[in-house]
Amino acid sequence: MEEVNHCSPAPLFLSAAFSVCAEVSALFFLCHLFFCVPISSSSFPVLFHLLSLLCRLLRACVRPWFCFFSPASRKPISSLGNETDNLSLLKFKESIYDYLHHVLDSWNTSNHFCNWYGVTCDHNHHRVTELWLNGYGLRGSITPHIGNLSFVRVIVLNDNMLYREIPQEFGHLFRLQTLFIGNNTLGGTFAINITSCSELSNLSFGGHNLSDRIPMEIGYLHKLERLHLVKNNFSGQIPMSMWNLSSRTLLPIGENNLKESMPEEIGFLQKLRIFYISRNKLSGAIPFCPYNFSSLIVLDVEGNFFQETIPLSLASLKGLRYLGLSQNNLSGSIPKGMQDITSWTYLNVSFNMLEGEVPSKGVFSNASAVSLMGNKKFRGGISMAGLLTCPLKSVGERKHPNCKMIVLVCSVTAFLLLLSIVAIYHLRNRSKKSLDSPSIDMLSKLSYQKLHNATDGFSI
Structure with a gap:
């Protein structure tokens, strides 16, 4: 115009x-x-x-x-300083070569960009404030021109097929509060300039091929509440600055290659509700203070190399609903105080080196809500399939009547089974002497495939 x-x-x-x-x-x-x-x-x-x-x-x-x-x-509106937003969106469309449901067909010069699909503008300045294009199969890259949308506060591009690297120009968006670009195939490293977005409260980089370390500068995002870095190739130690973000409530950083131990500074995250760091290479003890994690509802540290015992402080997390400790190197016994947590819906401590008696109350009374397999030295507990469920008695104390009955039934059954085998053996010897067995000879000539077909895959 x-x-x-x-x-x-x-x-x-x-x-x-x-x-x-x-x-x-x-x-x-x-x-x-x-x-x-x-x-x-x-x-x-x-x-x-x-x-x-x-x-x-x-x-x-x-x-x-x-x-x-x-x-x-x-x-016209576009001549009042909004030509930059218009051009930036057109450059974004140029970098996308395929999409679903004609989602970008409205992005043309015949419509004002505030009327384009997925674009939201403010009413006063007619500048782009939100860009929502999640789950539309966008194929292509993210143009650096996106950094010129200086009024934008929300960008949601997750669940697409975007590739190449994350533009450093995101760091120019000083009003940005939410950036969701997870579940794509973006590569490279963490775009460090994004840590300049001081208003950022929600950040999702999960489900990519990002590598190298999580930058120390992540600690500059003091308003960050949700950080989603799961399913990448991040390596090295978790930066200490990450534990200083006291406003954080959601921290899924599992399924990476993070190493070393977790420091006690994790206690600074007092508002943390979901902590997911499973399938990394973390080691050492599990440091948790119950007074600092009263809001925690999900704790998942499965598939690491954590050692020592299950912290007694976990029994004080009365709001905890899910606890995943499986596939580590934990030893010792399960704290009995854990059976007093009534809010639990699932507990998984399988494939460790735990031992001792399993509690029988609370969540442990529901076999479908507890996974204890892979701990060979466990005993007792309703949820322990195949283990002796009778309580242990001291020497000289009279045995439980139920245990005595079980032993008697098992003995009689074994005797009858042995007697039946001996009788069948004698009957076969007599029949061999008096009768020929052409059916056995015929059976030896049948192939495996014919038997498989005749029995309908051995389903008979």
């Missing part, structure tokens, strides 16, 4: 008419002064010059108002 640089003829005519009227009025005023008030001839030119300047000043002040209210002089 062309910009309009001049006023329309109508406002110009009105401005000129006002100027003429002002100058005529000034002349009448001079005449009045000349005839009614005695004035010297020497001061008349000076007074006329001053009044003429006053008329020109009035004309200069009035003319812009006529131009502003003229319909023909109004500029």
Whole structure:
């Protein structure tokens, strides 16, 4: 669109008419002064010059108002400083070569960009504030021009097929609060410039091929509440600055290659509700203080190399619903206080080196809500399939009646089974002497495939 640089003829005519009227009025005023008030001839030119300047000043002040209210002089929205947003969105579309459901078909010059699908603008400045294009199969890369959307606060591009690297130009978006670009195939490293977005509260880079370390600068995001870095190739140690983000409530960083141990500074995350660090290479003890994690509802540290015992402090997390400790190197016994947590829906401590008696109350009374397999030295507990469920008695104490009955039944059953085998063996020897067995010879000539077909895959 062309910009309009001049006023329309109508406002110009009105401005000129006002100027003429002002100058005529000034002349009448001079005449009045000349005839009614005695004035010297020497001061008349000076007074006329001053009044003429006053008329020109009035004309200069009035003319812009006529131009502003003229319909023909109004500029289009795109010429009021929004050409940058328009161009940035068009560049974004150019970097996408395929998409589903005609989602970007409306992105053309015949429509204003505020009316494009997935774009939200504010009503005052008509600038882009939100971009929602999640789950539309976008194929391509993210253009660096996206960093020119200076008013944007929310960008959601997750669940697509975007590739290449994350543009560093995201760091220019100083108003950005939410950035979700997870579940794509983006590569490279963590775009460190994003840590300049001081207003950022939600960040998702999960489900990519990002590598290298998580940068220390992540600690600059003091307003960050949710950080999603799961399913990448991040390596090295978790930066210490990450534990200083006290406002964080959601921290899934599992399924990476993170190493070393977790420091006690993790206790600074007092608002943490979900902590998911499973399937890494973390080691050492599990440091948890119950007074700092009263809001925790999900704790999943499965598939690491954590050692020592299950912290007794976990029994004080009364709001905990899910606890995953499986596939580690934990030893010792299960704290009995854990059976008093009534909010639990699932507990998984399988494939460790735990031992001792399994609690029988609380979540442990529901076999479907507890996984204990792979711990060979466990005993007791309702949820332990195949283990002796009778309580252990001291020496000299009378055995439980149920255990005595079980032993008696097992003994009688074993004796009858042995007697049946001996009887069948003698009957076969007698039949071999008196009868031929052509059916056995025929069976030996059948192939495996024929048996498989005849029995319908051995389902009979």
